[in-house]
Amino acid sequence: MPHTPQLLAFALVALGMALTPGPNMVYLISRSISQGRTAGLISLGGVALGFVFYMLCAAFGITALLIAIPFAYDTLRFGGALYLLYLAWQAVKPGGRSPFQVRDLPVDSPRKLFTMGFVTNLLNPKIAVLYLSLLPQFIDPHSGGVLGQSLALGVVQIALSICVNATVALTAGSIAVFLARRPTWLVIQRWLMGTVLAGLAFRMATEARR
Numbered sequence: 001m002p003h004t005p006q007l008l009a010f011a012l013v014a015l016g017m018a019l020t021p022g023p024n025m026v027y028l029i030s031r032s033i034s035q036g037r038t039a040g041l042i043s044l045g046g047v048a049l050g051f052v053f054y055m056l057c058a059a060f061g062i063t064a065l066l067i068a069i070p071f072a073y074d075t076l077r078f079g080g081a082l083y084l085l086y087l088a089w090q091a092v093k094p095g096g097r098s099p100f101q102v103r104d105l106p107v108d109s110p111r112k113l114f115t116m117g118f119v120t121n122l123l124n125p126k127i128a129v130l131y132l133s134l135l136p137q138f139i140d141p142h143s144g145g146v147l148g149q150s151l152a153l154g155v156v157q158i159a160l161s162i163c164v165n166a167t168v169a170l171t172a173g174s175i176a177v178f179l180a181r182r183p184t185w186l187v188i189q190r191w192l193m194g195t196v197l198a199g200l201a202f203r204m205a206t207e208a209r210r
Contacts, residue, residue: 003143007156010138013203014130014157018164020196022126027117028165032172035107040169042110046117048162053122055154058131059147081205088197092190130157 024047032040108116121127131154139149168175 006138010153011156011160013134014160016196017130018161023120023124025165025168027120028169029172032169037170039113042113043117044165044169046114047121050118050121051158051161054127054131058135059150059154078205081201085198085201088194092194
């Protein structure tokens, strides 16, 4: 099991990642606004299954491989930092959009909502970055088995992400209306999101390899 300081540090990073909108959050918000809260929560079920898939892949070999091969680790680390910088630019560039701006989507069945949530998460580079680049930094081979530490960290990340995204899905409509009536808040939200993403990118690029 990871030591408490490592667990808390990872929890803070995972929370920051969960609070920064990416493909998962944009999809959940769009579904909740266009089709209702229930549709958003069903979609979140698929997203959660995608988290479990990534966690198991990382726990059963990928994390250990990255720790053993410095070049692969550093490649993913810098690639992840560049991707986060790209997300930051998308948030603050002229003409950029907030994820809470309403998007019209067709009405889908519960099965399709769940499947699309799962697929959206599997194809989400931010989650791949989290598990392949960030998670290994919080694993210490001297603190116990890599498998147990990976699973513990993965459970923390999944729990935090589900809580954050469930809250977003349940309140997306109200937040969208609030921001639509206050354009300045949309700009502030975008710049805050971009700043957090850039900060995570800097941390990832400069973090010493464990």
